[in-house]
Amino acid sequence: MSVTTMQEPVAAPRLATTLLPIMGVVFVAFLVIGMAMPVLPLQVHDGLGFGTFVVGLVAGSQFAASLISRPWAGNYSDSRGAKRGVVVGLLAASASGLLYLLSLGFSGTPLTSVAILLLGRGLLGGAESFVITAAVSWGLALVDSRNTGKVIAWVGSAMFAAFAIGAPAGAAIYGIYGFAAIAFATAAAPLVTLLLVAPLPTVAPVHRARFSFAKVVHAVWVPGLGSALGSVGFGAVTAFVVLLFAHQGWANGWLAYTAYAVAFIMARIFFSHVADAIGGAKVALVCALIEALGQALIWLAVRPEMALAGAALTGFGFSLVYPGFGVEAVGRVPAQSRGLAMGAYTAFLDLAQGLASPALGLIATGARLHIVFLVSGVTALGAALVAAWLLGHSVIAGAE
Numbered sequence: 177m178s179v180t181t182m183q184e185p186v187a188a189p190r191l192a193t194t195l196l197p198i199m200g201v202v203f204v205a206f207l208v209i210g211m212a213m214p215v216l217p218l219q220v221h222d223g224l225g226f227g228t229f230v231v232g233l234v235a236g237s238q239f240a241a242s243l244i245s246r247p248w249a250g251n252y253s254d255s256r257g258a259k260r261g262v263v264v265g266l267l268a269a270s271a272s273g274l275l276y277l278l279s280l281g282f283s284g285t286p287l288t289s290v291a292i293l294l295l296g297r298g299l300l301g302g303a304e305s306f307v308i309t310a311a312v313s314w315g316l317a318l319v320d321s322r323n324t325g326k327v328i329a330w331v332g333s334a335m336f337a338a339f340a341i342g343a344p345a346g347a348a349i350y351g352i353y354g355f356a357a358i359a360f361a362t363a364a365a366p367l368v369t370l371l372l373v374a375p376l377p378t379v380a381p382v383h384r385a386r387f388s389f390a391k392v393v394h395a396v397w398v399p400g401l402g403s404a405l406g407s408v409g410f411g412a413v414t415a416f417v418v419l420l421f422a423h424q425g426w427a428n429g430w431l432a433y434t435a436y437a438v439a440f441i442m443a444r445i446f447f448s449h450v451a452d453a454i455g456g457a458k459v460a461l462v463c464a465l466i467e468a469l470g471q472a473l474i475w476l477a478v479r480p481e482m483a484l485a486g487a488a489l490t491g492f493g494f495s496l497v498y499p500g501f502g503v504e505a506v507g508r509v510p511a512q513s514r515g516l517a518m519g520a521y522t523a524f525l526d527l528a529q530g531l532a533s534p535a536l537g538l539i540a541t542g543a544r545l546h547i548v549f550l551v552s553g554v555t556a557l558g559a560a561l562v563a564a565w566l567l568g569h570s571v572i573a574g575a576e
Contacts, residue, residue, distance in 0.1 A: 210342020241301030250519025261310025268303035273363025313515035325451030400524030402562035406497035412552035436491035443495035456503030461563035467493025471553030
């Protein structure tokens with residue numbers, strides 16, 4: 177097994193070759209998560225007979241586990257090696273599939289079955305945390321530091337692509353073969369992916385003093401806050417834009433998702449290098465303003481074309497807000513603490529996504545639906561203010 181040290185980065189022309197296998201690992205790991213997203217509510221509600229509270233409890237257990245395990249995942253990647261972190265995540269994902277299968281054996285006792293599902297969902301949340309945190313840390317260690325933004329953007333693209341493909345695939349598989357097929361795929365796919373991981377180069381951890389988690393949070397909380405504020409527009413589009421189309425009497429609300437996704441992917445393909453070239457804060461500032469403009473268009477939309485344009489601008493802007501602030505976060509810690517930094521940074525996004533949709537939903541109940549997009553547009557402007565602050569407060573990696 178080849179070992180690559182952090183002092184021997186992969187040259188830029190080999191960037192795609194280096195990152196594609198890691199992106200493949202992330203894609204498979206999040207594909208099984210995406211497959212279960214539209215299916216678990218049906219299994220809990222229709223299959224086991226529980227109400228919406230238990231459905232939310234099962235779905236939310238993964239979010240909670242992801243958030244709690246981020247520091248552990250980052251610290252493990254830094255101390256034991258990012259490749260090991262990915263392997264641990266894949267094994268945990270496979271074990272969650274086995275718990276799904278086990279739950280089917282207790283269908284006659286719904287409380288036992290749903291308790292096992294809760295354990296499986298929580299374990300999958302921890303697995304997701306390990307895979308994405310370690311994968312980004314792995315990619316950062318394998319390539320030149322001038323490609324930090326590309327690594328974060330490309331690996332993140334694999335995650336979003338997996339969600340986009342996994343949800344309809346899971347619904348189709350569930351409709352034909354039932355929950356057992358979802359459980360089997362969740363157990364088997366990560367094990368097969370280990371074959372892809374095995375030949376990849378291992379990065380030896382740097383055995384130097386590392387930042388504590390508290391110190392890392394102190395270092396990355398400002399870009400983390402910016403990313404969290406910037407992600408609210410993403411939550412608004414995914415949760416409420418179809419409802420807006422229906423409320424306005426416009427057909428084909430799904431086109432807003434398509435416009436968002438296409439713009440998101442195009443931005444990642446053509447502009448993922450910009451944060452490395454001119455600085456993460458500058459990219460985050462411009463793209464947060466683009467996202468805010470997109471949300472304003474949806475807020476003011478009197479025709480579906482305006483809302484579609486707004487969704488596209490939101491997708492384009494948010495696509496580069498996350499890697500832009502991510503470059504700033506990674507630049508504020510030494511190399512040996514990058515895994516923990518990405519774990520802490522991503523935790524801000526987890527928390528924002530967990531709180532944003534319910535909060536926006538409360539706003540929508542007391543006001544007209546389009547006000548949701550005004551609020552999320554204001555939060556995007558908040559992200560722009562954070563980026564502007566970062567421009568005037570540059571920090572040398574590891575410095576206090």
